[in-house]
Amino acid sequence: MALSAGDHGKDSANGLKEKVLTLDTMNPCVRRVEYAVRGPIVLRALELEQELQQGAKKPFTEVVRANIGDAHAMGQKPITFLRQVLALCVHPELLNSPQFPEDAKRRAQRVLQACGGHSLGAYSVSAGLPLVREDVARYIQQRDGGIPADPDNIFLSTGASDAIVTVLKLLVAGEGRGRTGVLIPIPQYPLYSAALAELNAVQVDYYLDEERAWALDVAELRRALRQARDHCCPRVLCVINPGNPTGQVQTRECIEAVIRFAFEERLFLMADEVYQDNVYAEGSRFHSFKKVLMEMGPPYTTQQELASFHSISKGYMGECGFRGGYVEVVNMDAAVQQQMQKLMSVRLCPPAPGQALLDVVVSPPAPSDPSFALFQEERQAVLAELAAKAKLTEQVFNQAPGIRCNPVQGAMYSFPRVELPPRAVRRAQELGLAPDMFFCLRLLEETGICVVPGSGFGQREGTYHFRMTILPPMEKLRPLLEKLSQFHAKFTCEFA
Amino acid sequence: MALSAGDHGKDSANGLKEKVLTLDTMNPCVRRVEYAVRGPIVLRALELEQELQQGAKKPFTEVVRANIGDAHAMGQKPITFLRQVLALCVHPELLNSPQFPEDAKRRAQRVLQACGGHSLGAYSVSAGLPLVREDVARYIQQRDGGIPADPDNIFLSTGASDAIVTVLKLLVAGEGRGRTGVLIPIPQYPLYSAALAELNAVQVDYYLDEERAWALDVAELRRALRQARDHCCPRVLCVINPGNPTGQVQTRECIEAVIRFAFEERLFLMADEVYQDNVYAEGSRFHSFKKVLMEMGPPYTTQQELASFHSISKGYMGECGFRGGYVEVVNMDAAVQQQMQKLMSVRLCPPAPGQALLDVVVSPPAPSDPSFALFQEERQAVLAELAAKAKLTEQVFNQAPGIRCNPVQGAMYSFPRVELPPRAVRRAQELGLAPDMFFCLRLLEETGICVVPGSGFGQREGTYHFRMTILPPMEKLRPLLEKLSQFHAKFTCEFA
Structure with missing residues (x-):
């Protein structure tokens, strides 16, 4: 009855069938995906940590992971009020405990009332709990000086990445020269290049x-745009502000010009604004694309399509592990918006704990609340330290010959340019490595410092960079920056 | 300097530009996606709830959402120990509180030790915390009578859906007659049809x-399979056991036959086993595909590729909102497995709270632990009530003329077949509705009971079904089943 083995499969001589799923037969789009922030250099860092644990001798005693914007992993403490509310939501018996302030209890009860069966364990509607979306809308309205936001235009997500990929998914269509082109900044956060590769869109x-x-x-x-029009159909413009990995904060004038450009060229605007709370430089200020768009008046206000993304992973809270975020869409076609809702419903709902944390982030304690003082103190302490670390990073790097670092106006990263001697570049090429990957691997092996090569983010040909977070605690950051600068000097000598 | 508006856009007479993103220009694959479990009938249920809240008069006083397997929303209480451990992880200050049992504290500390910065707010590695993956491996090994499981083959995920889509993504390739075909059961859980539409694979x-x-x-x-080979390249076989929406539990013989078939026909096996704890019928038992495969010996054991999925959303815990789950891969090509890891890294990591809950689910309190008795009691109570509700559902439906319900051997749903009078079928067709959608919509409007039409899951042509969860509390379930049966009788008369 059964077909004999091999009727449809290639059998090799030893009777082994080839696997169904191999590098040759797998999804070629997935194969093309790259994601430097967690790429080979990070895998090597993990190995080194294990070797250290097993007692191996290294020229360093710990691996410092300055590759990813993960504040808590770098020792930043969670904001007390956020965790109090969440603990109460998770285990409502605690609502009777005198250990918790009244405002935390009130907030937890409010969230639980909004959950099915008053439990975080219930699915929410796919766009997220209506209560949280209303609070997000109020937050946006306040942030934008009173310009209204509609909860129906807000979709909660599993971190900002999830929402970004969802919106890109909607926008990708066409074949050959008709394929959707998506403009992204270089250097970029590699989520964009990875998602575009997976979706088979044109970067x-x-x-x-x-x-x-x-x-x-x-x-x-x-x-x-002009060059792209020869080979694809550009329909989307992505902007990251404050910039990742570059740390710049865009001026209002720049944002206006970008919006005008997008409108004239018929581009859907995607504004990645997850670092909106992380602005440090004097004279820099965060302007949301939504606010600028709305203040520009018609036709922009009424017609320009925009999606703006935010997250609980960054800012002062750094709650990456909870995977909370949202997207606000502006001027999106109503039928497409329904399609987006449908698409999100297939994954059921964003994680409820992340929704609950987001709710607190967008409506923090008010001055009259018992938790206000502590909340403000903790929040300010985090932001003030980040500002100091941003400044220190720029200073130390710019004192090192062969390293040049733009001001870290915002976000959580420096992206310094490093000069690499031609002999190091040739050596890297012999090894089949990007020159800055070669530099970063050597840095990791000799100092334990893990940073990501600029080639993972994109850079002008012939220039070399790396991305390093400003997150290590102050007492570690200065020696780290100095060690890195010294390593660069040594590396330069070695290949001189 | 700027191009004038309209150089690249179609402007209509009133000066309005067409939107960039419309139904016509959007991703056609996304447009084809359907997801009945949260489809139009559920949107109508939400509207009805709002109307009731606003005081509208209806022939019912509440909407009962029996459309989705959401235990907590139906009043099931969370398992105390799960929530204790999680509250401690969320707010470690509670580790000093006498309110928590020692074993919960020990478990929370163990999880926190494994987290970056000892915080759930840190990203984990993309495959999930190594500690949790090791505990999952031990759970699988115990479940499967000692057959070993390797933590490196286990990937944690954002609910099982996320892992299912990730594995499908790897498998999808080719064009025209070379497109990947994926065999899925009919009736199916519509995640499969939705994901295949989105990925442009052949169902x-x-x-x-x-x-x-x-x-x-x-x-x-x-x-x-034979028919499919004419127009695509079938490479994947999906099995749901226990069945959703059908509730059957597969025999060991059946699983063996399926594995043999998959091997002979060179199909990658995907086993959706999220209901593995939900087996009620006497004589039925859950057999994992992994265990059966391993017991069959070579060549199956060493060559057949398999991915098995599990979740914290179902079982006795029902923690849907936390979005936790995992996939174990067996005999996957090592290079492909690296590609899977890479793909997952783009989304950074699964939600940490879901990982922590999963850890407790796979390693519950031992008999010597202080929380053992309460944990067992709560767990058994949930499972015993589900078993009673499965039985009751079958009984009541089978007493109703024109309704026929197979035994609910496992999972959380009944999928009864309903006879619909020809005149009702014609009326539905006039309205452009599937006949069982017409039935379910009328049921909702007249009784407040929300169930999902069989057409959303697939069924043999000319047959009609609906899926109803067995989750409403016992005291509500019997009247609900009777009301539904009575409505069917009335509906049959009306269209006689």
Whole structure:
């Protein structure tokens, strides 16, 4: 009755069948995906940690993971009020405990009332709990000086990454020269290149201007767009502000110019604004794309399509592990918005604990609340330390010959440019490595410092960079920066 | 400098530009996605709830959402120990509180030790915390009578859905007649059809045998495969056991036959086993595909590729909102497994609270632990009540003329077949509705009972079904079943 083995399969001589799923037969789009922030250098860092644990001798005693914006992993303490509310939501018996302040209890009860069966264990509707979406809308309205936000335009997500991929998914269509092109900044956060590879869309690079502190220049957008029109159909413009990995904060004028450009060129705007709370430089201020768009008046206000993303992973809270975030869509076609809702429903709902934390983040304690003082103190302490670390990073790097670091105006990263001697570049090429990957691997092996090579984010040809977070605690950061600078000097000598 | 508006866009007479993203320009694969469990009938249920809240008069006083397997929303209480451990992880200050048992504290400390910065707010590695993966491996080994499981083959996920889609993504390739075909049961859980539509893979239907309590028949698999080979390249076989929406539990013999078939036909096996704790019928027992595969010996044991999925959303815990789950892969090509790891890293990590809950689920209190008695009592109470409700559902439905319900051997749903009078079928067709959608919509409007039409899961042409969860509390379930049966009788009269 059964077909004999091999009727449909290639059998090798030893009777082993080839696997169904191999590198050759797998999804070629997935194969093309790259994600540097957790790439080979991080796998090597993990190995080194294990070797250290097993007692191996190394020129360092610990691996410092400055590769990823993971504040708690770097020792930042959670904000007390956030965790109090969440603990109460998780285990409502604690609502009777005198250990918790009244406002935390009130907030937890409010969230639980909104949950099915008053439990975080119930699914929410796919766009997220209506209560949380209303609170997010109020937060946006307040942030944007009173410009209204509609809870129906807000979709909660499993971190910002999830929402970004969902919106890209909607936008990707066409074949051959009709394929959707998506403009992304270079350097970029590699979620974008990874998602575009997976979705088989065309990545269109526009370069940020390193000489002008990574400013976004509309003339460069125009160049990128013109060239792209030869081989694809550009329909989307992604902007990251404050910048990752570049740390620049866009001026209001720049944002206006970008919006005008997107409108004229018929591009759907995606604004990655997850670092909106992380602005440090004097004179820099966060302007949301939504606010600028709304203040520009018609036709922009009424017609320009925009999706803006936010997250609980960054800011002062750094709650990456909870995977909470949201997207607000503006001027999205109503029927498409229904399609987005449908698409999200297939994954059921974003994690309820992340929704609950997001709720507290967007409506923190008010001055009259018992938890206000402590909350403010903790929040300010985190943001003030980040500001100091941003400044220190820039200073130390710029004292090192062969390293040049733009001001870290915002976000959580420096992206310094490093000069690499031609002999090091040739050596890297012999090893089949990008030159800055070669540099970063050597840095890791000799100092235990894990940073991500600029080639993982994109950079102008012939320039070399790395991304390093500013998150290590102050007492560790200065020696770290100095060690890194010294290593660069040594590396330069070695290959001189 | 700027191009004038309209150079690249179609402008309508009133000066409005067409939107960039419309139903016509959006991703056509996303447009084809359908997801009945949260489809139009559920949106209508939400509207009805709002109308009731606003004081509208209806022939019912509450909407009962029997459309989705959401235990907590139906009033099931969380398992105390799970929530104790999680509350301690969320707010470690509670580790000093006398309110918590020692074993809960020990478990929480163990999880926190494994987290970056000892915080659930840190990202984990993308495959999930190594500690949790080791505990999952031990759980599987114990479940499978000692057959070993390797933590490196276990990937944690954002609910089982996430892992299922990830594995499907790897498997999808080819164009035209070379496109990957994926065999799925009919009736199916619509995640599968939705994911295949989105990924542009070919859905290949094989029918479960309603006359034999929804048994899976290898002859039917063979028929489906033969026909599919004319127009695609079938490479994947999905099995749901215990069945959703059909509630059958597969025999060991059946599983062996399926594995043999998959091996002979070179199909990658995907075993959706999220209901493995939910087996009620006497004589039924859960057999994991992994265990059966390993007991069959070579070549199956060493060559057949398998991915098995589990979740914290179902079972006795019902923690859907936390989005926790895992996949174990067996005999997967090592290079592909690295690709899977890479793909998962783009989304950073599964939610840490879900990972922590999963850890407790796979290693519950031992008999010597202080929390053992309460944990067992709560767990047994949930499972015993589900078993009673499964039995009651079958009984009441089978007493109703025109309704026929197979035994609910496992999972959380009944999928009864309903006779619909020809005049009702014609009326539905006039309205452009599937006949069972018409029935379910009328049921909702007149009784407040929300169930999902069989057409959303797939069924043999000319037959009609609906899926109803067995989750409403006992005291509500009997009247609900009777009300539904009475409505069917009335509906049958109306269209006689």
